[in-house]
Amino acid sequence: MxxxxxxxxxxxxxxxxxxxxxxxxELLPQRHASHHHCSLEQSQTELTSFYHDYKHTLNWYSSQFWSNKVGIDVLAMQIEFQHKVAKRGGCIELLEFLKAEGYPCWLATNADCKGLEFKLKAMQMSHYFDVIVSSESIGYEKERIEFWQHLQNLHPFDVKNCYFIDDTEKVLDSAKHFGIENLVTIAQPSSGKTARRETRYPMLVQLTDLITMLQQVEEHNIYA
Ligand SMILES: [Mg+2]
Structure with a gap:
């Protein structure tokens, strides 16, 4: 196989x-408050309501959309703080393992093209991936089955011989609906928040747990 x-x-x-x-x-509510001369509380209330309206849509992931909506250059604001972008623990160890073992490795993100570009550049990670796609270029967010249909048309892959790892269960649900066999989530997507205990999908506590998972499958295939 x-x-x-x-x-x-x-x-x-x-x-x-x-x-x-x-x-x-944190940052956008502050900038929004000073730009519109309102209190931080008012700014947070307004933004929370916007976030609620657009969550899980392509607009939610678009810097251009938010720049137009709130009157602040959101992409420039993100790049201004790019020194805060950080890899999760074990990220490079995992990607190095996959590269060394010859696993095809893809990146499929809801980040818009410009957000994707500056983050990959800041993290110097592009060379690990055979395919890199933003949902903005596909035209549908990953929460929609159409994302997976378009990805499959552009870059054919075997849904039965594929692992998809994502911290958003709504995204994993659409991948499941499309037929991707192995779906894995993340215990602690943000280092600033506590780890989740209950998820509907198998969960990686450490990113490198995926290595163990893949090695067990390989051993099973060899000795089956
Ligand atoms: Mg995510």
């Missing part, structure tokens, strides 16, 4: 979601 294709999400899976939490829940 060929090595399975390993498809990773980016934010909250390979990268620490603490950065995104900081940008959207």
């Amino acid at each position: 060929n090595k399975p294709t390993i498809i990773f999400d980016m934010d909250g899976t390979l990268l620490d979601l603490a950065y995104d939490d900081f940008i959207w829940n």
Whole structure:
């Protein structure tokens, strides 16, 4: 059997979601408050209501959308704080293992193209991936089955011989609906928040737990 294709999400899976939490829940409310001359509390209330309206849509992931919506250059704001972007523990160890063992390794993110570009550049991770896609270029967010249909058309892969790792269960649900066999989630997407205990999918406590998972499957295939 060929090595399975390993498809990773980016934010909250390979990268620490603490950065995104900081940008959207701390920095943007502050900048929004000073830009619109309102209190931080008012700003937070307004943004929370916007976030609620657009969560899990393609707009939610678009810097351009948010820049237009709140009147602040959100992409520039993210790049200004790019020194806070960080890999999750074991990220490079895992990617090095997959590369050395010849696993096809893909990145499928809801981050928009410009967000994806600056983060990959800051983290110097592009060379680990055979395929890199943003849902913005696909035209559908990963929460929609159409994302997977379009990805399959662009880059054919075997859903029965594939692992998809993502910290968002709604995204894993659509991948499951599409037929991806092995779905894995993340215990602690953000270092700033406590780990989840209950998930509906097998969970990686450490990213490198995936190595053990894949090695067990290989051993099973050899001796079966
Ligand atoms: Mg994620």
